[in-house]
Amino acid sequence: MAVSRALARARVHPPRVHPQRVRPRLLRASLALLAGAAVLVSGCSAGGTSSGSGPGRAKDTTTTQAAAPAAADDLQNDYLKVIKNVLPSVVQIQAGDALGSGVVYDDSGRIVTNAHVVGDEKKFKVTTAGDEGELSASLVYAYPEQDLAVIKLDKPPQGMRAAVFGDSSKVEVGHIVLAMGSPLGLSSSVTQGIVSATGRTVSEGGSGGGTGATIANMVQTSAAINPGNSGGALVNLDGQVIGIPTLAATDPELGNSAAPGIGFAIPASMVKTVADQIVKNGRVTDSGRAALGITGRTVVDARSQPAGVAVAQVKSGGAADRAGIEPGDVIVGLDGTAITSITSLSEALAADKPGDKAKVTYTRDGNRRTAEVTLGEI
Incomplete structure (x- = not known):
């Protein structure tokens, strides 16, 4: 069995991201444009054994293929039904020299995808399933803080069907899922797997085209998530989109090569919250994300290890300002969680909501202090 080397020449640009609670480093599942990629797989067959009568020959045998168990047959039919119903709502997006995926959000031709897929582009070329013709689209709004964006087809084709988004709160570990998109x-x-975990908080690096977003409640899946899957659909067997595949894990000990079977999707409920605001208002008006109202930077100790977040600026009237936190203070804890970097602070805040009260531990002039802060909003 041979595979064309065309894929090996694909110009994939894996992003750089920061380590987080999930130990493997994370890779944005986006892809630099791959022109004319093709996979050539040779057929594999096994030779048969002749049979007949007479000395030295085996007796004639008749073999029949065992009938598939009913449960397996039903599962296969479920797969086929879901793919038939949902795949037409998953598109390929070309943004400059990069490729990603998207999901048709409504019958007006709006498509939801990742903010890192659209990047800084305003115009896009979209290819729908089963149609190699390119459609033009324009950016409606990108929201890097949650790594989501909405684009709109200039002339939606007749019969385009929006996907159905499910309730993320009903997603359970062990649910069978299909990932649909444009890998490489x-x-x-289409790839297949299960929900491996829920409630993951994952941070994406800000270099290499990443948005730097810290995203809470992500769905972890064993379904293969590869460059180009970003912005596509993670679908359950009810034909509902339960998440938008966004990140895949890599193993830093193996030269940041892919860690198979560890991918992450933004939960559908958050996708709907953000996309509905963009559709209604043209932007996100209520992030639902907690914030301290500071600009900070990671500081290191004498061993060059991350040791806290130095406050560079404080937003006037913001949460930190009202609590008496000042520029020059170094935040080292939030509600008992050690804060060593900007990433760890973002991850700790991702679990909170605007209006929640939090205890912030910080140092000032070498003295350790604690302040109760009523959190604001990003």
Whole structure:
């Protein structure tokens, strides 16, 4: 069995991201444009054994394929039904020299995807499932803080159907899921796995085209998530989109090569919250994300290890300002969680909501202090 080397020449640009609670480093599942990629797989067959009568020959045998168990047959039919119903709502997006995926959000031709897929582009080329023709689209709004964006087709084709988004709160570990998108530029591809975990808080690096977003309540899946899957659909067997595949894990001990079976999707409930605001208002008006109202930077100790977040600026009238936190203070804890970097602070805040009260531990002139802060909003 041979595979064309065209894929090996794909210009994939894996992003750099910061380590987080999930130990493996994370890789944005986006892809630099792959022109004319093709996979050539040779057929594999096994030779048969002749049979007949007479000395030295085996007796004639008749073999029949065992019938598949009913449960397996039903499962396969479920797969086929889901793919038939949902895949037409998953598109490929070309943004400049990068490729990603998207999901048709409504019948007006709006498509939801990742903010890191659209990048700084305002115009896009979209290819729908089963149609190699390119459609033009324009940016409606990108929200890097949650790594989500909405684009709109200039002329939606007749019969375009929006996907159905499910309730993320009903997603359970062990649920069978299908990931649909354009991995390595191979449009309308489908992979299969299960929900491996829920409630993951994951941070994406800000370098290499990443948004730097820290995203709470992500769905972890064993379904293959590869460059180009970003912005596609993670679908349950009811044909509902339960998440938008966004990140795949890599193993830093193996040269940041892919860690198979560890991918992350933004939960559908958050996707709907953000996309509905963009559709209604043209932007996000209520993030639902807690904030201290500071600009900070990671500081290191004498061993060059991250040791806290130095406050560079304080937003006037913001949460930190009202609590008496000043520029020059170094935040080292939030509600008992050690804060060593900007990433760890973002992850700690991701679990809170605007209006929640939090205890912030910080140092000033070498003295350790604690302040109760009523959190604001990003």
